[in-house]
Amino acid sequence: MRVSVLEISAQLENVTNLTISSQYEYHIKFKCNNCDTETENFMTFSDDSKVPLMGGKSFVNLIFKCKVCSRPSNVSIIDGSLRSYLAEDSTNFKPLIEFDCRGCDPILFQPINRFQCTNMDNTTEFNDVDLSELNWADYDERTNESVGIYDFKYRFTTIKKSTK
Numbered sequence: 001m002r003v004s005v006l007e008i009s010a011q012l013e014n015v016t017n018l019t020i021s022s023q024y025e026y027h028i029k030f031k032c033n034n035c036d037t038e039t040e041n042f043m044t045f046s047d048d049s050k051v052p053l054m055g056g057k058s059f060v061n062l063i064f065k066c067k068v069c070s071r072p073s074n075v076s077i078i079d080g081s082l083r084s085y086l087a088e089d090s091t092n093f094k095p096l097i098e099f100d101c102r103g104c105d106p107i108l109f110q111p112i113n114r115f116q117c118t119n120m121d122n123t124t125e126f127n128d129v130d131l132s133e134l135n136w137a138d139y140d141e142r143t144n145e146s147v148g149i150y151d152f153k154y155r156f157t158t159i160k161k162s163t164k
């Protein structure tokens with residue numbers, strides 16, 4: 001099975017465990033594998049929204065049809081693939097989440113929904129990390145340190161996984 005991986009990179013200042021919640025709402029643009037047309041808008045979906053596939057026996061997180069060739073695509077968030085970006089990962093690309101994309105490929109990601117992270121010794125949680133401008137700065141009152149995430153980047157890669 002071919003899996004699409006959303007990888008992120010950022011420079012972390014006095015924080016670690018950068019990740020998203022299981023209710024995160026993704027904003028992603030896809031490209032149709034049949035005719036290369038990009039979706040007009042960012043598609044939104046989350047692990048909370050389950051859509052039955054035709055026949056209703058299995059569920060995915062997003063179904064859409066290509067506006068040009070009408071071919072249907074579907075996307076599933078892969079269970080257990082969510083990871084955290086750590087302080088030692090700083091400025092290297094690391095996988096955040098994996099998607100099973102059928103009929104399409106993800107091409108653009110907008111970090112509109114909030115991320116979360118913790119300070120280095122896990123005593124302060126930051127749950128409202130706004131990376132929509134690709135930088136975030138705050139102050140940790142417990143440790144009296146400035147904290148921040150800078151130069152947020154993402155990319156999509158694909159990996160091959162053996163089917164279960």
Ligand SMILES: [Zn+2]
Nearest residue numbers: 032035066069
């Ligand atoms: Zn198409």
